[in-house]
Amino acid sequence: MTQSVTASWGWSSQADMDWSDEGIVLTTRRHGETSLIVELLTRRHGRHAGLVRGGTSRRHKAMLQPGNTLAAHWRARLEEHLGAYSFEPVKTRAAGLMSDRLCLAGLNAMCALTVVCLPEREAHERLYDAFEIVLGAMEDLTVWSALYVKWEIGLLRELGFGLDFSHCAATGVTDNLKYLSPKSGNAVSEGAAGPYKDRLFVIPAFLREDRLGGADGMEGILEGLKMTGYFIERRLLRPHGLDLPEARYRLEDLLRREAA
């Protein structure tokens, strides 16, 4: 009752200014000599920044590396304030990812895209869960790279620009959907593609068959990245005058070299 009254008057409730949630570290920026501004992708509060006092200390710094999952507690005097985080580590996986350049490139690309594309303080639970799944699967390149492409498709969907693989945009048929229109983001069947094949994206086998790793292997992953990269840039970033982050280009470049 109290919460609904305060909300209708435009006031913030205590719950908005003092909460606990699980979050993945996206970025850290130095603030003064000893503190860090840490940006987390939290499950229920979305991309959310906060101050960590003493964040540059040796004890905290290892835990505040991108990719680590923390049990975070955020508190502020007013909801719109930066606020301060206190935290406990849940999964410290960054150190394990550092030795593998492909995993590191994947982590950097996901963090960069999340920071650039997602609005602040808007919950996207499915995207958070998918982020966790991709990071958790980073031991097997075939698996995580396919999951990564699916994560980017999820990013587009969460922000209202989902790709439609369910039926052909031209004929409405639901089988033999091998292409995707760069204009509408809808699938196109092989029959309807006809002379326009060269102008359409090829839907990789792992997306058509909805399984991890397909007959087209790394080539399929690269096709998928080309497709999602195009839509992320055109639909999410260009309207704000932004390009794909450098980290995303580097991931594609490294995977291309891996495939060669």
Added chain:
Amino acid sequence: MAMKTGVEIEQLIQLLAKLPGLGPRSARRAALFLIKKKDTLLRPLAEAMALAADRVVTCSSCGNVDTIDPCAICSDHRRDKSLICVVEEVGDLWALERAGALSGLYHVLGGTLSALDGVGPDDLNISGLVERAAQGEVREVVLALNATVDGQTTAHYIIDRLEGTGVAVSQLAHGVPVGGELDYLDDGTLTEAIRARRPY
């Protein structure tokens, strides 16, 4: 009531407050201390600072700071010129020099790659490193970059860029620090330490 001091003193306090570790209050204390020791500290300090401002240059070869170019390390003939240690900042170079563990030369990058902060390869002194490595005298490049995501991303990028130069690339070990207690280490560091264990 606001304290009334001369413009010169106020300016001194404001400049001191910009130094790391000093806030407005401690800068005021430092300024007062300097003023009290005008002849023995303030004047020599001002002269030393003016001299440093005039003479300090960045080494055109390694990026270190010194009063000569090339710096004292690069022009030291006793140094092993076949070994280059890559560091992020001059402070890291000084730390390694303090340890005295390396007899080779250095290369200061001037930071790490960071897509989110807009730091790309062109903003760092990476091309200079590739040029030095390609000169033929260099046999090994040691990457002494911080064990952070940005540091290691930079390390992988440098490894890519050094491909084809024929130079061996090595990296500092990651693991348990001296005096470190296992109970207090994070899981990632422990995993890395186990992974990088060595036989006796």
